[in-house]
Amino acid sequence: MALQxxxxxxxxxxxxxxxxxxxxxxxxxxLLAFLAAAAATLVMALNKQTKTFVVATIGTTPLKLSLTAxxxxxxxxxxxxxxxxxVSIHNLVMIMLDLLGGNFDYKGFxxxxxxxxxxxxxxxxxxxxxxxxxxxxxxxNGNSHARWDKICDKFGEYCDRGGGALIASFLALAFMLxxxxxxxxxxxxxxxxxxxxxxxxxx
Amino acid sequence: MAKTNxxxxxxxxLLAFGATLSAxxxxxxxxxxxxxxxLKFTANYNNSPSFKYFVIAEAIASGYGLIALFLSSxxxxxxxxxxxxxxxxxxxxxxxxxxxxxxxxxxxxxxxxGWLPICDQVPKxxxxxxxxxxxxxxxxxxxxxxxxxxxxxxxxxxFPVKP
Numbered sequence: 069m070a071l072q073x074x075x076x077x078x079x080x081x082x083x084x085x086x087x088x089x090x091x092x093x094x095x096x097x098x099l100l101a102f103l104a105a106a107a108a109t110l111v112m113a114l115n116k117q118t119k120t121f122v123v124a125t126i127g128t129t130p131l132k133l134s135l136t137a138x139x140x141x142x143x144x145x146x147x148x149x150x151x152x153x154x155v156s157i158h159n160l161v162m163i164m165l166d167l168l169g170g171n172f173d174y175k176g177f178x179x180x181x182x183x184x185x186x187x188x189x190x191x192x193x194x195x196x197x198x199x200x201x202x203x204x205x206x207x208x209n210g211n212s213h214a215r216w217d218k219i220c221d222k223f224g225e226y227c228d229r230g231g232g233a234l235i236a237s238f239l240a241l242a243f244m245l246x247x248x249x250x251x252x253x254x255x256x257x258x259x260x261x262x263x264x265x266x267x268x269x270x271x
Numbered sequence: 272m273a274k275t276n277x278x279x280x281x282x283x284x285l286l287a288f289g290a291t292l293s294a295x296x297x298x299x300x301x302x303x304x305x306x307x308x309x310l311k312f313t314a315n316y317n318n319s320p321s322f323k324y325f326v327i328a329e330a331i332a333s334g335y336g337l338i339a340l341f342l343s344s345x346x347x348x349x350x351x352x353x354x355x356x357x358x359x360x361x362x363x364x365x366x367x368x369x370x371x372x373x374x375x376x377x378x379x380x381x382x383x384x385g386w387l388p389i390c391d392q393v394p395k396x397x398x399x400x401x402x403x404x405x406x407x408x409x410x411x412x413x414x415x416x417x418x419x420x421x422x423x424x425x426x427x428x429x430f431p432v433k434p
Binding site: 135137141142143144147180183184187188190191192194195196197198199200201202203205206207211213214215216217219245248249252255 | 312313314315318319320321324354357360361362364365366367368369371372373375376377381383384385386387389411415418419422
């Protein structure tokens, strides 16, 4: 296979000193993305706040009403949790594959499949993060035209924790974008004709 | 063989450009007003930040689609166009998911937050927005398919045979 000069074959198994630097960069990025996505999933899934309101007073006993804010009241946050969960599982599987299954390949499908899966996961995490971001903006500012009140003034902690999970998810998105580009570059380098233009005929 | 590849690429780009353009136009022209107790309520795409983001993202994708249609045969910018395709696909998926999240609340409301659905009062706006969202979803899928096809065509064959 034709490889660019200066980069060793990624299929070499051997002592730890012969692993190329790009492999450790990719592994480090995957670890960061996994941590960010897992943090976002956990913080949002465990996000819950209960508040008791005094609604009325009958005589001397006040009537209390307790309201809970949970993540599964909102479909956008449920999608956020599922998307970030899937992305963290994907990164974990890729890390395991890189560390443990060094030469695992099936008719040369490994590099294309990794590149495609990374691209799909970028789309997934971007969808989840943005849906939750706009839903959080709605909860923070309300919408006067639709007569929707904001809820962040009553459930401050819920909003803060949700905001933290959102930041973690956007970090995971940035890392996944880098990982996707690196995977595509790896695919280009590993292919036998990476200098082809679309006008050439492929054998 | 090269000619078929080029035709398929141009066809995919045309479809994607049509979908993004129609999503933009349909969302921009969606508005409705209703009269309740001598008060006039209007619903416009401007009232919701996520619909505004949807329109802006689809407009950017349409502009890029137009430019990429004309540049897709030059071999100098091929790699750049593939990279930009990935970025635009991500932009489109993010915009459609944000718009869908808010539209779902508009249609069903959220009983826990005390948000009432608005689609009963302004049905024309809701139908228009639904059409725009369907077009936006189709555009996202077209860009995803285009990405896979460009990856196969320009960068590396996706089904290599091990020597």
